[in-house]
Amino acid sequence: MKAATLRLLTLAIAIAIGLPACSKDEAATDPATTAIADDTGGSAKGDFGPPQGAPVEAVLTSPPLVPPATGRTAPAKVIVSLDVVEKDMEISEGVTYTFWTFGGTVPGSFIRVRQGDTVEFHLRNMPDSKMPHNIDLHGVTGPGGGAASSFTAPGHVSRFTFKALNAGLYVYHCATAPVGMHVANGMYGLILVEPPQGLPKVDREYYVMQGDFYTTGKYREKGHQGFNMEKAIDENPTYVLFNGMEGSMTGDKALTAKTGETVRLYVGNGGPNLVSSFHVIGEIFDKVWYEGGTKFQENVQTTLIPAGGAMMAEFHMEVPGSYVLVDHSIFRAFNKGALAILKAEGPENKAIYSGKEVDAVYLGDQAAGTSRAPVAAAAASAKSGNLTKEEQIAAGKVLFAGTCSTCHQPDGAGMPGVFPPLAGSDFLKANPKRLPEIILHGLVGPVTVNGKDYNSNMPPMSQLTDDEVANIGTYVLNSWGNPGGQVSKADAAAARAAKPANSSDGH
Amino acid sequence: MRRVLAVALLAIPLAGLAAGALGSRYVGLPGGVFKSVLRYEDAKDGVRIAPFALMRRPVTNAEFLDFVRTHPQWQRGKVAPVFAEARYLSHWAGPTTLGDNALPDRPVVWVSWFAADAYCDSIGARLPNWNEWEYAAAADETRRDARADPAWRERILGWYSRPSNTVLPRVGLQAPNAWGVQDLHGLVWEWTEDASSLLVDSDNRTQGDPDKAKFCGAGALSMDDRENYAVMMRVAMLSSLDGHDATANMGFRCAWSAPR
Numbered sequence: 001m002k003a004a005t006l007r008l009l010t011l012a013i014a015i016a017i018g019l020p021a022c023s024k025d026e027a028a029t030d031p032a033t034t035a036i037a038d039d040t041g042g043s044a045k046g047d048f049g050p051p052q053g054a055p056v057e058a059v060l061t062s063p064p065l066v067p068p069a070t071g072r073t074a075p076a077k078v079i080v081s082l083d084v085v086e087k088d089m090e091i092s093e094g095v096t097y098t099f100w101t102f103g104g105t106v107p108g109s110f111i112r113v114r115q116g117d118t119v120e121f122h123l124r125n126m127p128d129s130k131m132p133h134n135i136d137l138h139g140v141t142g143p144g145g146g147a148a149s150s151f152t153a154p155g156h157v158s159r160f161t162f163k164a165l166n167a168g169l170y171v172y173h174c175a176t177a178p179v180g181m182h183v184a185n186g187m188y189g190l191i192l193v194e195p196p197q198g199l200p201k202v203d204r205e206y207y208v209m210q211g212d213f214y215t216t217g218k219y220r221e222k223g224h225q226g227f228n229m230e231k232a233i234d235e236n237p238t239y240v241l242f243n244g245m246e247g248s249m250t251g252d253k254a255l256t257a258k259t260g261e262t263v264r265l266y267v268g269n270g271g272p273n274l275v276s277s278f279h280v281i282g283e284i285f286d287k288v289w290y291e292g293g294t295k296f297q298e299n300v301q302t303t304l305i306p307a308g309g310a311m312m313a314e315f316h317m318e319v320p321g322s323y324v325l326v327d328h329s330i331f332r333a334f335n336k337g338a339l340a341i342l343k344a345e346g347p348e349n350k351a352i353y354s355g356k357e358v359d360a361v362y363l364g365d366q367a368a369g370t371s372r373a374p375v376a377a378a379a380a381s382a383k384s385g386n387l388t389k390e391e392q393i394a395a396g397k398v399l400f401a402g403t404c405s406t407c408h409q410p411d412g413a414g415m416p417g418v419f420p421p422l423a424g425s426d427f428l429k430a431n432p433k434r435l436p437e438i439i440l441h442g443l444v445g446p447v448t449v450n451g452k453d454y455n456s457n458m459p460p461m462s463q464l465t466d467d468e469v470a471n472i473g474t475y476v477l478n479s480w481g482n483p484g485g486q487v488s489k490a491d492a493a494a495a496r497a498a499k500p501a502n503s504s505d506g507h
Numbered sequence: 508m509r510r511v512l513a514v515a516l517l518a519i520p521l522a523g524l525a526a527g528a529l530g531s532r533y534v535g536l537p538g539g540v541f542k543s544v545l546r547y548e549d550a551k552d553g554v555r556i557a558p559f560a561l562m563r564r565p566v567t568n569a570e571f572l573d574f575v576r577t578h579p580q581w582q583r584g585k586v587a588p589v590f591a592e593a594r595y596l597s598h599w600a601g602p603t604t605l606g607d608n609a610l611p612d613r614p615v616v617w618v619s620w621f622a623a624d625a626y627c628d629s630i631g632a633r634l635p636n637w638n639e640w641e642y643a644a645a646a647d648e649t650r651r652d653a654r655a656d657p658a659w660r661e662r663i664l665g666w667y668s669r670p671s672n673t674v675l676p677r678v679g680l681q682a683p684n685a686w687g688v689q690d691l692h693g694l695v696w697e698w699t700e701d702a703s704s705l706l707v708d709s710d711n712r713t714q715g716d717p718d719k720a721k722f723c724g725a726g727a728l729s730m731d732d733r734e735n736y737a738v739m740m741r742v743a744m745l746s747s748l749d750g751h752d753a754t755a756n757m758g759f760r761c762a763w764s765a766p767r
Contacts, residue, residue, distance in 0.1 A: 154754045154755065155594065185668070226661075
């Protein structure tokens with residue numbers, strides 16, 4: 001307490017000195033002032049004396065919840081009792097894994113103390129555990145971080161005591177042989193050592209921790225999956241997850257917030273191997289206490305969290321909707337599970353984010369060098385009732401380039417075995433009337449074109465107007481040796497109304 | 508060689524045990540120079556293992572029940588606390604009754620090192636030492652030393668990664684290894700005679716640290732084969748326990764020395 005007051009005073013003096021001479025040059029050439037103002041003194045200044053008052057039982061929470069602020073202004077004796085539990089849990093839907101846990105969850109229970117607190121730690125290894133375990137808290141000053149003092153056989157409890165000298169957000173983990181396997185099985189969590197003045201108040205706090213997992217089976221292979229040491233040594237994870245399970249914070253379990261609120265995330269990375277490029281899609285971190293330390297950076301898109309490291313991030317919610325927490329090493333998010341949702345509720349704020357205002361066809365490269373003029377001309381003629389077949393073909397060619405050529409290729413040749421050819425197509429020749437129907441409803445299932453079998457799924461192109469369908473159809477019928485003919489707007493409208501049996505429901 | 512030795516062992520006259528009983532319950536191992544995963548400062552090229560005989564299977568509840576009936580000082584409630592902690596045989600229905608949680612053909616667990624040692628002593632045997640145990644357990648069904656095979660390790664790790672909150676299977680359910688010994692892996696942890704000197708540092712990461720006081724005990728031991736996690740974890744388990752401790756998955760089997 002005394003030290004804190006002193007530090008605040010120093011800060012105040014530094015600011016008072018700094019302000020009158022506010023030119024940038026002056027500030028830059030005065031490193032001494034900056035150093036004094038910036039330095040908390042670390043562990044040397046972290047001992048606020050013996051604990052005061054009756055011992056306090058620490059509130060432990062399971063992820064994604066965070067215990068309330070300690071609210072203390074004096075050092076206390078805090079008792080932490082943490083159970084080591086080995087248990088089968090789902091790692092993904094229909095996939096179970098034997099996790100080794102601190103407190104029965106992955107990550108383990110969140111511990112919150114205040115700088116200067118004396119922590120009496122009780123590590124209890126459940127009697128039905130197969131393994132001995134211990135705990136190394138990165139927030140402990142002393143050899144092994146408590147590991148050497150907490151080696152605990154199944155059915156035993158170990159006790160050790162430490163003083164939390166450094167403020168910050170720290171990882172704890174098991175350090176029993178082989179360490180990598182114990183960590184890979186989920187034995188990690190976070191301990192927050194609040195600075196003496198506490199942390200700024202926010203509306204919501206959440207606890208998220210990334211970890212990489214190595215199973216004998218493939219990603220999402222059903223049933224019970226064992227740990228695979230070879231994959232772990234190769235650093236080739238099957239899963240990269242937030243809070244130990246794919247979908248741990250999605251759907252009904254998504255994190256929630258309201259617009260107008262400030263959210264603080266306590267994010268750790270248990271590893272064992274990967275470094276996280278932590279990002280929230282759609283948000284910018286207003287503040288990141290990078291590496292879980294004392295200082296914050298402002299206005300951050302993605303922050304790096306080392307294995308065995310942590311960070312705190314704050315952001316203010318302005319716009320309702322779903323925000324996606326990812327490891328921006330992005331294949332991990334979409335192919336290995338590193339994905340969670342924060343759902344913000346509240347009124348829309350169109351001034352900040354409009355939502356989708358326009359969804360128009362963008363032709364991109366396919367239409368490059370092609371004039372849109374024929375389309376406009378055809379549209380004008382259609383309106384006046386003077387649309388000719390030639391105008392339709394010209395407009396259809398442009399539209400085809402923008403829509404159909406991606407699969408059927410600009411020359412209508414298709415791709416052998418995948419996308420049927422339109423050029424010289426016996427399938428089209430047999431029934432040219434089907435063309436608008438296929439464009440509008442897609443085509444799914446086996447077809448034989450020019451003697452080759454195809455079995456794909458063409459999605460319905462119902463975004464096209466009847467005019468556009470008529471023009472594309474006419475272009476196709478009159479190109480690449482096809483039989484010729486014309487598709488009218490009325491034909492397209494009729495085709496739109498009908499829905500053949502083998503139409504596609506989309507991709 | 509193996510057969511000859513087995514015959515030799517059968518010929519050992521033993522008080523209280525018929526030769527036939529010995530033959531069916533034990534199997535002879537020839538011994539030799541063996542490279543342990545533990546690092547011995549005084550035996551860098553391997554440890555010499557003398558010929559010995561090892562129980563084919565871990566001691567069962569039924570067998571241990573016979574022992575406590577004839578040695579009442581080892582019954583639950585009668586045993587001195589320095590020899591066995593309060594949970595000693597706590598899964599038995601009574602001091603001399605097994606009950607549903609301890610079926611006769613299941614390996615006996617919740618036994619302390621002292622109790623295991625006394626049992627073996629009562630039949631004129633002893634606990635195997637770590638080297639003997641590791642030597643016997645290096646085999647798989649077809650090879651006497653399968654440790655280099657990643658599949659061997661994976662199988663053992665597979666057992667480690669299953670929690671032990673389910674009922675134990677009976678002894679002898681697994682196929683015998685190349686020596687004819689069963690259940691060395693995949694059933695229970697097992698006490699060794701020298702368990703208390705297996706001083707693996709409780710903080711695994713400091714093993715390169717020459718802090719002799721911490722982990723250079725009787726054998727000046729440390730792990731030599733860091734790839735061999737499977738064995739390393741067994742050593743870690745043994746080193747986490749004291750002689751009076753008992754756990755839900757720690758059992759034992761006995762061994763014999765061949766006559767010199």
